[in-house]
Amino acid sequence: MKLRITPGGSRPDNTNGVGMTRFTRAAGIGMAIVLSTGLPSAAMSLDPGTTGSVVADRVWELAKVGDESTLLELLRPDALSASGLDPHIRASLELFQSNFAKRETERAQKLKEAREEFEGHLAAYDADRSMVALSKALSGVVELQLLAPDDDALLGDPKIAGLLKSAEQAAHDAERRGEWLFASEIFYRLETIFDPAGTYKDDVDRLTKRLAMIRMYAPERLWELRNARRLAEGLDGLPPYNPYGDDYRAKLAGVTSTAVRTAIQRAAQQHIGRQSRDNPNGVTMNRLILGGIDAVRTMVTTTDLAATFPGLGNASKRNAFLARLDERRATVSGWDRDASAFDLRRVIDGVLSDAQETVNILPEAILHEFGNGAMGELDAYSAVIWPDEVARFRRSTEGEFTGVGIQIQLDELQNIKVVTPLEGTPAQRAGVRSGDIIKKIDGISAVGLDLDQAVEVITGPANTTVDITVERTNEETEEVEEIVFKLTRQRIDLPSIKGWEKTGPGDRDWDWFIDKNAGIGYVRLTGFTADSARDFDMAIREMRQQGLNGLIFDLRYNPGGLLDQAVEIASRFIPEGMVVRTVDANGVPQEQQNARGIKDWRDLSDLPVVILVNEGSASASEIVAGSVQAAAHQGKSKALIVGQRSFGKGSVQNVYMLPGGMSAMKLTTHYYRVDSPRMIHKLPGATEWGVDPDLAVDMLPSQQADALLLRRDADVLPLDETGAIIPDAEHPDPDTLLTDGIDLQVQTALVILQTQNLPVGATTSMSD
Numbered sequence: 001m002k003l004r005i006t007p008g009g010s011r012p013d014n015t016n017g018v019g020m021t022r023f024t025r026a027a028g029i030g031m032a033i034v035l036s037t038g039l040p041s042a043a044m045s046l047d048p049g050t051t052g053s054v055v056a057d058r059v060w061e062l063a064k065v066g067d068e069s070t071l072l073e074l075l076r077p078d079a080l081s082a083s084g085l086d087p088h089i090r091a092s093l094e095l096f097q098s099n100f101a102k103r104e105t106e107r108a109q110k111l112k113e114a115r116e117e118f119e120g121h122l123a124a125y126d127a128d129r130s131m132v133a134l135s136k137a138l139s140g141v142v143e144l145q146l147l148a149p150d151d152d153a154l155l156g157d158p159k160i161a162g163l164l165k166s167a168e169q170a171a172h173d174a175e176r177r178g179e180w181l182f183a184s185e186i187f188y189r190l191e192t193i194f195d196p197a198g199t200y201k202d203d204v205d206r207l208t209k210r211l212a213m214i215r216m217y218a219p220e221r222l223w224e225l226r227n228a229r230r231l232a233e234g235l236d237g238l239p240p241y242n243p244y245g246d247d248y249r250a251k252l253a254g255v256t257s258t259a260v261r262t263a264i265q266r267a268a269q270q271h272i273g274r275q276s277r278d279n280p281n282g283v284t285m286n287r288l289i290l291g292g293i294d295a296v297r298t299m300v301t302t303t304d305l306a307a308t309f310p311g312l313g314n315a316s317k318r319n320a321f322l323a324r325l326d327e328r329r330a331t332v333s334g335w336d337r338d339a340s341a342f343d344l345r346r347v348i349d350g351v352l353s354d355a356q357e358t359v360n361i362l363p364e365a366i367l368h369e370f371g372n373g374a375m376g377e378l379d380a381y382s383a384v385i386w387p388d389e390v391a392r393f394r395r396s397t398e399g400e401f402t403g404v405g406i407q408i409q410l411d412e413l414q415n416i417k418v419v420t421p422l423e424g425t426p427a428q429r430a431g432v433r434s435g436d437i438i439k440k441i442d443g444i445s446a447v448g449l450d451l452d453q454a455v456e457v458i459t460g461p462a463n464t465t466v467d468i469t470v471e472r473t474n475e476e477t478e479e480v481e482e483i484v485f486k487l488t489r490q491r492i493d494l495p496s497i498k499g500w501e502k503t504g505p506g507d508r509d510w511d512w513f514i515d516k517n518a519g520i521g522y523v524r525l526t527g528f529t530a531d532s533a534r535d536f537d538m539a540i541r542e543m544r545q546q547g548l549n550g551l552i553f554d555l556r557y558n559p560g561g562l563l564d565q566a567v568e569i570a571s572r573f574i575p576e577g578m579v580v581r582t583v584d585a586n587g588v589p590q591e592q593q594n595a596r597g598i599k600d601w602r603d604l605s606d607l608p609v610v611i612l613v614n615e616g617s618a619s620a621s622e623i624v625a626g627s628v629q630a631a632a633h634q635g636k637s638k639a640l641i642v643g644q645r646s647f648g649k650g651s652v653q654n655v656y657m658l659p660g661g662m663s664a665m666k667l668t669t670h671y672y673r674v675d676s677p678r679m680i681h682k683l684p685g686a687t688e689w690g691v692d693p694d695l696a697v698d699m700l701p702s703q704q705a706d707a708l709l710l711r712r713d714a715d716v717l718p719l720d721e722t723g724a725i726i727p728d729a730e731h732p733d734p735d736t737l738l739t740d741g742i743d744l745q746v747q748t749a750l751v752i753l754q755t756q757n758l759p760v761g762a763t764t765s766m767s768d
Contacts, residue, residue, distance in 0.1 A: 059755045060608070063640050063695045064632075071695070072100070075751060088517050089754050096751045099741030107700060111147040118144060122163060131182040132232050134170055137163055138189035145193065146701050155193070164190065171203065178303055180210050181225040198684055205376070209295065210302050212372075217365065219246045221304045223448075239414050242448030244441070245457040248308070252364035254387035254662030257348055260371040262658050263384050263665040264288050265341050271378050272585050272651070272668050275338075279585055285339040286332055288374040289347050293329045295373020296351060296366060297322065300359065311359030321358035325351070379668050381653055387662040391459065401494070403459040404466065404487040406432060407716070408451065416446055416454050418470070420716040423505035423723055426487040432470065434718040434726075439482065440469035464489050496561075497535040498524040501734050502715055505723050508535070512543050514746070519549030520753045522746075525569070528561025528620040533568035537602055540572070544601050550608040550753035552746065556643060557708075560619025563593075563652070570624045571596035573639055574631040575605045580623045582652055582670035590670055605637040608756040610749035613691055618647035626674035626691045634675075640752065641693045643745045648682030648689030697745045707743040710736060 055074075062071040077085070077093045118140030125133035141160055148154045155161065171186035184207035191200040214222045223241040231237055268274060268285040275282035299305065300322055306313035311321075328347060332339065348370060355361045371384045385393050395401040405425020411417040416438040421428035438446050441457050449457075458466060468485045499510025500522040514522040521543040525532060540548070560566075563580075570579045574595040581592040613625050625641055632639040650673070653666040671681050682689035699707070710732050718729035737743040738750070 056756045059752060060638070060640070063642070063752055066693075066695050068695060068697075072097070075755070086517075092515075092751055092754055095738065095741075096747055099738075099744060099747060102741050103700060103703070103744060106702075107147060110700065110702065111144070114140060114143040114147055122159060125163070129170075130232070131170065131174060131179070131186070134163075134167055135182070135185050135189065138167055138186065138193070142189060142192055143701070164193070168200075175207065180207060180214065180302075180304070181229055183207055184211055185229075196682070196686065206298065209298055209372070209376070213299055213302055213369065214304050216251065216368075217248050217305050217308045219243070219248075221307065225304075239448040242445060242453070244444050244446070244449060245453045248365070249362075251386070251388040252362065252368060254660060255364040255367050256660055257345075257352070257363075257367055259658040259660055259663050260367045260374075260384070261341070261344055261348060263371060264292070264344060264374045266656065266665065267375060267378060267382065267667055270654075270667060270669055271382060272670060273378060276585070282585070283377060285344060286335060287377050289332050289339055289344060290329060291377035292370035292374040293325055293332070293347070293351065295369045295376065296355075297325050297329075298373075299361075299365075299369045300325070309359060309361045309365075311361065314359070317358045317360075321354055324354040324358070328354075375665075379651065381649070381651055381666065382668045383666055384658075385655075385664040385666060388456075390662070390664060393664070393666075395494070401459060401492055402462045402489050403455075403492050404432075404468070404489055405492050406458075408438070408454060410451060411437075414448070416449060416451070421719060422492065423507065423719065425492055426490055427468075427485070428505075428719060428723055430485045430487055431483075432468070432485055433472065434716070434729075436470035436472050436483075438468060439471050440467070442467050443469070460489050462490055493531070494529070495535060496525055496527045496529045496532045497539055498526065498715060499539065502717050505717060505719050505725065508538060510539070512539050513546070514552060514750055515754065516546075518754050518757050519547045520552065520750060520757075521548050521550070522552045522554065524554040525558055525621075527558060528563075528565040528569070530562065530565070532561070532565045536569055536572070540602060540604070548607065549757050550610075551604065552610050552612065552749045552753065554612045554746070555617045555621040555625055556612050556614045556745070557616035558618070558621040559616070560621060560649065563620065563623075566620035566623045567593045568596065570627045571598055572602055572604045573609060573624075573628045573637050575603065575636055577631065577634075577636065578675045579627045580672050580674055582672050584670060587673075605631075607638065608753055609637070609639040610752060611639060611641050612643045612745055612749060613641060613646045613693060614644045614745070615647050615690075617643075617691070618649040622646045622648075622650060622680050622691050623672060623674065626676060626680060629691060629694065630675035640695060640749075641691060642695045642697055642749050642752075643693050644696060644698070645692050646680075646690035648680060648686075650679065650681030650689075695748070697748045699744055703742055703744065707737060710734070710742065 059071065059074060062074065075093055076097060077090045118137060121133055121137035121140050124130075125137050127133075141154075141163070144154055144160075145151060155164070167186055167190055171183050171190070174186065175183035184204070187200050187203040187207055191198075191204050194200065211222065214225075220241045220243065223238065227238045264285070268283070268288055271283055273279070273283045275284045300312060300318060303312070311317050328350060332343075332347065335343075348367070351370065352363050352366055355363070355366050368386065375383050391401065404427045405422040406427045407419040407422065408416050409419050418427075418432060418434055418436040418438065420434045421432045438454070440446055441449075441454070446454060458468070460466065465486055465488050468487060470483050470485065472481055472483055473479070474481050493507075495507040499512040500514045501511040503509045503511050512521050512523065514520055521539075523536065523539050525536070543551075567579050576595050576597060579593045579595055582590045584590055609628075611625050611628060613621065617625065625646060628637065628639045629641045631637050650671055651668045652670040652672055654669050655664055655666050657664050671679070674680065678688065678692075679686075680690055711734065714732045714734040717731065718726040738747050741747070
């Protein structure tokens with residue numbers, strides 16, 4: 001058993017095929033630039049002759065207390081008339097001010113455009129009442145929410161209020177008609193609009209379960225739904241459905257009653273929300289059994305599954321099974337005692353027997369859905385990890401997998417495109433190149449595969465082979481050629497530490513400095529894997545050798561990972577004391593992890609550090625950010641948290657293998673707390689959660705999307721079959737994030753750290 005802080009992060013594009021992500025709007029430096037006019041406040045005034053060290057302290061304190069408007073005023077180059085102000089720093093301050101002003105101009109323009117687009121979509125919906133127009137109108141409301149300063153006023157607008165009421169009814173009607181994808185899409189957008197109230201959470205969860213079942217047992221039907229959705233919007237259709245790797249029987253292999261019952265029993269006994277004397281309304285075995293029965297009922301009423309399980313298409317057989325499920329549910333609901341392990345077995349055996357006598361669904365499929373339904377009664381992070389999911393789970397937490405070493409994506413034509421071969425891997429050594437289009441896998445067409453299917457069939461056991469057929473344009477003849485690569489799978493390590501700019505093909509080939517002149521480093525951690533602390537130390541050593549004066553530590557979009565690595569990395573910033581403690585449901589401490597007491601060059605507690613977080617920073621990321629913030633507030637280190645409120649995943653999961661060794665379970669057993677009274681975990685109905693930044697810096701949705709894309713592309717260097725960088729290949733410059741004002745959070749961190757390195761003897765004065 002290994003303790004893990006399992007990944008959280010922003011809402012995934014589950015199985016609904018919609019791919020919607022909400023970006024949080026936060027009040028921060030966002031509006032300050034347009035409000036900071038006229039004379040500076042008295043609190044900000046600096047006497048003529050103020051030294052650079054005093055300016056540095058003043059900037060730091062203003063950022064620490066989140067005084068964004070005064071901070072922006074102080075960071076004007078003309079406010080710092082300095083005899084010793086480096087021209088490089090002055091240019092950085094000017095760009096900083098310019099980009100914030102530019103952002104506010106863009107905000108006003110985008111707000112106007114978003115309102116016009118919303119009005120157009122609303123008019124279209126009023127005219128034809130189509131689900132496509134409704135979805136676009138709701139998407140317009142989400143966009144307005146992200147840009148508008150007053151959420152209550154926006155949702156109180158009669159047009160918007162009327163639309164939201166109509167949308168709820170339309171979603172329920174779509175679900176009754178079996179239009180699962182449209183219903184899911186509308187409920188998802190409503191939940192996004194009303195988050196964190198959770199008004200439509202149950203609806204989203206229910207539709208997500210239906211679509212997951214269709215994806216599992218009738219994937220071609222899900223393809224039909226997604227294709228129809230695209231055509232309804234006037235988009236090109238999807239490539240023909242490809243069943244490669246979509247055999248549900250193979251995915252169910254290894255699912256057993258013993259494993260499912262063991263998972264449910266352990267959950268009833270050990271889940272943090274279980275019923276106890278202090279928590280009389282907690283989860284019981286009875287509730288888990290009812291959740292399992294309800295999930296099987298959802299399966300039976302998902303009519304799209306009839307093509308796979310013909311018995312569901314027979315109304316009399318289907319109704320007979322539903323009647324038996326309802327009888328069993330009524331029996332369990334009537335118990336005035338706690339269900340036992342024997343009761344659980346009797347119910348599961350009964351449901352399996354009923355299914356065989358009526359609709360004739362595979363026992364493994366019933367067990368699969370019963371287990372999912374039972375675990376779904378717990379929390380978002382407790383689940384059975386089924387045999388076909390174990391490898392993916394290990395990849396997400398351990399930073400390694402067995403495959404051929406390529407990053408892939410779907411291009412605009414839905415082809416599987418190689419983003420890059422990873423250096424030193426079978427694909428790179430064999431000659432696979434960036435831009436290659438994968439047409440076949442083991443001789444079977446890859447056209448129409450989604451990314452999950454492609455990953456499943458390309459990866460596999462170590463030392464086994466896979467044939468990859470790619471399409472590539474010959475540079476000399478300009479003809480399209482097919483090339484077959486026979487690759488032997490091997491263990492592939494996924495590095496979690498990245499720098500500012502990629503300099504070579506190796507995992508550690510990075511320029512770690514965002515500002516070499518000022519000695520300001522940049523490290524981005526994408527997840528907490530087994531080697532994260534080791535690789536972090538290597539980056540710090542390299543920067544120390546070149547002169548490290550300040551560090552930006554980017555934890556944005558980091559979903560979490562291994563607890564021990566979070567504690568190790570936090571210990572680089574915290575000289576002593578608590579990093580994190582686990583507590584039970586009543587807040588009673590269970591175990592505490594303290595800083596490791598590092599005293600050598602790895603100790604960063606005396607270095608100015610800015611840690612970046614956003615709503616994609618979850619779990620282990622929140623442990624690091626929250627513990628370092630607490631230590632800094634206690635004067636133990638010099639660190640700031642900048643960005644936006646983190647995700648709010650403050651629970652700990654234990655991972656257990658289940659009988660048979662083919663499946664596992666992850667179970668929430670504790671919450672964690674850093675040295676702060678605030679609960680990091682986002683509980684239902686909560687208004688406070690996560691790690692609040694010391695200084696909130698707002699980015700427009702378009703800026704966030706552009707920053708993600710540019711960062712992704714900048715991290716990849718086009719390589720040839722020898723591992724050498726392809727000369728003159730198109731490749732973005734990460735400095736564009738700063739020069740074009742795309743990533744204002746990084747830029748704010750940079751400017752704050754630059755002020756910490758003003759010459760001590762330099763004098764500054766306020767300009768009139």
